[in-house]
Amino acid sequence: MSGTTRVAAPAGLVPPGPATVLRRTLAVTVIGSMMAVLDMTIVNVAMRSLSESFGAPLETIQWTATAYTLALAAVIPVAAWAMARIGARRTYMTALVLFTLGSLLAACAWDAGSLIAFRAVQGLGGGLLQPVGMTMVMRVADRRRLGRAMAVGGLPILVGPVVGPVLGGWLVDAASWHWIFLVNLPVGLLALALAVRLLPRDTPDAGTRAAARLDVPGLLMLSPGLALLLYGLARGGERGDFTAPGALLPTLAGAALTAAFVRRALTVREPLLDLRLLRDRTFAAGVTTLALFTCGYFGSMLLGPLYWQQQRGLSATAAGLLGAPTGLVVGTAMQFAARRVDQVSPRRLIPAGVALAALGMALLAWQAGVPGVAAWRFVASAMVMGAGVGTVLMPTMTTATRELPVDRMPAASTALSINSQLAASVGTAVLSVVLGAAGQDPAGFRVTYAVAAALLSLSLLPALRLPGRRRP
Template identity: 40%
Template sequence: MTDTQQGAAPTAPSAQPQSVARLAVALIVGGITSILDTTIVTLGLHTLTQELHTSVSTSQWVSTGYLLALAVAIPFVSWAQARFGGKRLWLFALGLFVVGSALCACAWDIDALIAFRILQGFGGGIMMPLMMTLAMQNVDPSTRTRTMATMSLPAALGPILGPVLAGIVLNWLSWRWLFLINVPLGVLGWILAMLFLVDDRPARGVPRGRLDVVGAVLLAPALAGLLYGLSNTHDTGGFARTDVLLPVIAGALLLAAFVWWALRRSDAALVDLRLLGVRSVCTSSIALLLIGAALFAGNFLLPLYFQTLRGYSALNAAFLLIPQGAGALLARFLAGKLVDRFGPRVIAVAGAVVMAAATVPFALAGVSTSLWYLGVILFIRGLGNGVVFIPIMTVAYVDITRSQMADASAITRISQQLGGAFGTALVAVVLTTAASPAHPAGGFDAAFWWVIAMTAGAALACLVIPGRAEHTTPAAPAPVAQ
């Protein structure tokens, strides 16, 4: 979208460090609610199935409905930010997520819980890309890498804090606290956003872009169809299932129609796909598609390895994965300095190679492999995971203007979600077809090798991302804090 459609205020001098810090704190406190919620609820699905007297397939919609709503909300963020302003949109999304959390805690049956989770998902779907957009729009280009590392802290903290909080709830509290945990943290984040985010709503009289209704009708169901279809590959039949083929084909056709429509509409489209003609956005999107596939696929397989082959409960398996989260968290503090010194391309490739190498032991592991050894390997894998995303996500904003950043956030986020869905679907099918009653570990061996192949592909894609993390002609950021 153009600056006029964005209703952008004139740029101002660089924000003061303390203002940037306040912005980061406000966004992180609010944004971590969505990350924690995903981890906690996933671990609590078995309890929800029992407490609400429903089937496993039905309770899975507590997660599936949330993820579909999250994906559907992403394309609307750019338009909504241009029309209402980043601060008001953030407050709305976080408020919607908190209200949805409170309603989930009050759910009287599984149908009500699924409906309220969808409401939560819309809030979370707006928050994730908007958090990155607000951060990148309001910092100096020279500090974008370190800011991105800071803003990605919730993604690293979720796998560490999630199992702990889930353990507390599942052992000593009611299932309703799986959702009530979000409320005080979300309220605090809402208050901080009110205090520290500048009111950036468009000035009166400034033209505001209209919603691309046709684009919305095409893109929203396209993403929902693709993600829903791919999520069904976990069951017997894999990609040959009717409930996989029909929604995936329909989603692909709608997506193709949206691409045709968006290219005709140019900057008036729901998402400005012309940005894919910019090297930084295009290469980052491809890399995120592949690294998202590898990451989601690995995160799908690892808990199953500990549960299915090693016999641990879902909660204990989550605790065994904490070293990976710890490695990713540590990498957040190192990534900025490493990228500043060696450049984003080198660090992204190195991170992907570390991820691939640290997955090999799981492709060779069996039922008696030392947990201490696997814990060390997971920590190393977490380091690679934490390092690889920062440079890829940062260089997406190279060579574009401030007004284009919202669309770039949507494109990269959609790429990561679709890659993750496809990667997970692929290894789920491999896991099912390659396993046998006599040798169940064979399915995991084959599936982990596919994860390694996807990670290697991501490393190759990272070879073509820009070698610098700064804009050659940076636009001065707008003020971020009051």
């Protein structure tokens, strides 16, 4: 969507400089993203405890994660419209309120059904945090230093997977399941207070508000379409069969609605999501690279915990601790690579990261097929993969969006968020089916890791179409 915003400063005060505005924006968005990432990893660890506390089967409790994902998918498409209508600052503060309120309600849940409903409220807030936060950072960052800003914004990806499982296990063991949600309250209130004080006041002008008409037909296609598509993929992955009616019908319905939205978005004047961004060669190459890479990487994240617990007989906490070194490597490599992309050719840096990640995933496939392999060898292979992942994710997002006009940033960040969510869900479903078909034994894990390595390798093709050097 087109449109401009103006940043207002109180009368009589000298507005802060660009560097100060960027630091303040990053402080707020990092805290908000940290809360959302930690919540997802904490809840995943507590599934069994929630099942026992509510006396509900694990399949029912899994809906706490599914409801969050479906609500997230339904709300992401309205992010660009909301920013144009009420401003990014107000939209972000609304997301913080929804997420914090959802956390309080979830802590007060009295049965599995109420918990699932309140997790959906959390998902409505969580779905807006990433695209709106990314948009605010991209708007205020100097284009020459956008990589550094994105590196700082990616800190939650470093901390969340490392701290979340350990913190979640400790809260459940030392206190109760309520605290996996109550821990969000002080963080959410802090982020909200800082947002009120630090975020720049972006005021949409009259022309922007007038142009920001909600594309209701598009919304009725895309939001239900994404939710049905993700639901069908999740059900197919759980059952190991995409042809079952419970998986096939919602998948086909979601795909049809999404395809209808794509057709509409390319023909109407003011679509809900501006897919004409894909005419930009760099943005299209970045989106395709991220889709394939995210499919392989995030899809494979279910394999590590299953391998350690089922093949090696370890506890969930031990499996989480063995995954922590990979999370540290991902975050460290991301900090380095996201800064380097400001000075070096993306066409050299990002394909090198893809190759390194695929190598690490192939090493995991080899190690997983060896019964009784030393734990350090498996962890070391995962760390090699993590180094490549950190070199790809944020640098690709930075490269894809750096040269876009400021008024197209909301649509770009929304498209990237939808792209990542869909690709991760597809990857998880596909690899779940592969593992179910191959068998959850060493040979089955080897085959599944090999498929993940192949998906990572495929992302080399679009990565080689990224720009060879920065435009001056």
